[in-house]
Amino acid sequence: DAGVIQSPRHEVTEMGQEVTLRCKPISGHDYLFWYRQTMMRGLELLIYFNNNVPIDDSGMPEDRFSAKMPNASFSTLKIQPSEPRDSAVYFCASSPTNPTGQGLYYEQYFGPGTRLTVT
Amino acid sequence: KQEVTQIPAALSVPEGENLVLNCSFTDSAIYNLQWFRQDPGKGLTSLLLIQSSQREQTSGRLNASLDKSSGRSTLYIAASQPGDSATYLCAVSTGTASKLTFGTGTRLQVTL
Numbered sequence: 351d352a353g354v355i356q357s358p359r360h361e362v363t364e365m366g367q368e369v370t371l372r373c374k375p376i377s378g379h380d381y382l383f384w385y386r387q388t389m390m391r392g393l394e395l396l397i398y399f400n401n402n403v404p405i406d407d408s409g410m411p412e413d414r415f416s417a418k419m420p421n422a423s424f425s426t427l428k429i430q431p432s433e434p435r436d437s438a439v440y441f442c443a444s445s446p447t448n449p450t451g452q453g454l455y456y457e458q459y460f461g462p463g464t465r466l467t468v469t
Numbered sequence: 470k471q472e473v474t475q476i477p478a479a480l481s482v483p484e485g486e487n488l489v490l491n492c493s494f495t496d497s498a499i500y501n502l503q504w505f506r507q508d509p510g511k512g513l514t515s516l517l518l519i520q521s522s523q524r525e526q527t528s529g530r531l532n533a534s535l536d537k538s539s540g541r542s543t544l545y546i547a548a549s550q551p552g553d554s555a556t557y558l559c560a561v562s563t564g565t566a567s568k569l570t571f572g573t574g575t576r577l578q579v580t581l
Contacts, residue, residue, distance in 0.1 A: 354512075381567055383567075383569075392571055392572075392573045392574070393558065393560075393571040394571075395568060395569060395570075398567055398568065400567070405567070406568060441512060441513070443513075445567065457503060457515040457518050458503070458515065458569065459515065460505075460512035460513040460514070460515075461512055462511060462512045463511075463512050
């Protein structure tokens with residue numbers, strides 16, 4: 351498997367523009383996570399999906415951020431309108447479900463990230 | 470709210486030394502703890518996952534221990550190599566098994 355795939359790897363945009371980040375999880379994984387990493391705040395969970403359904407979006411900073419997962423192999427994170435403070439590295443990760451169903455889970459596998467710069 | 474702290478923030482050691490990285494967390498009601506490695510400009514690579522019922526996990530030269538009651542974990546790296554140079558992050562899952570809270574990381578440099 352190619353691992354978690356993210357695109358684009360780098361994005362530079364002007365304030366006010368719409369930005370769409372894309373993620374393809376590992377085939378067979380039913381959890382998908384979006385994270386943001388900055389020097390000031392470290393790695394923060396924004397939202398995660400289970401079987402394409404958003405489970406917890408409490409980390410999404412504000413209404414300008416939205417995420418979708420239309421099918422098991424694709425997810426998007428959209429920022430509209432973008433602001434300079436959104437500049438960060440955005441990671442997507444996926445994980446399979448523990449087959450015993452005891453509420454435990456396997457490791458999360460991370461993509462290479464998208465470095466977003468908003469000027 | 471779970472808080473995860475890693476000490477030291479940065480560490481430089483000569484090749485061949487054994488070293489210990491520390492991770493502490495404020496809420497001991499965790500499902501599991503995971504150690505990651507991050508190379509500059511890259512994503513995270515999972516190194517070890519310890520379930521809450523376990524005390525330690527080993528993989529090659531790496532050994533991670535977990536003391537849930539005291540809210541601590543250590544990552545032991547034996548016979549360090551320059552290729553071990555990276556940032557090491559620990560993360561714990563609480564609340565729901567899928568939600569990770571990350572520490573700020575320890576930046577490790579192994580010199581020749």
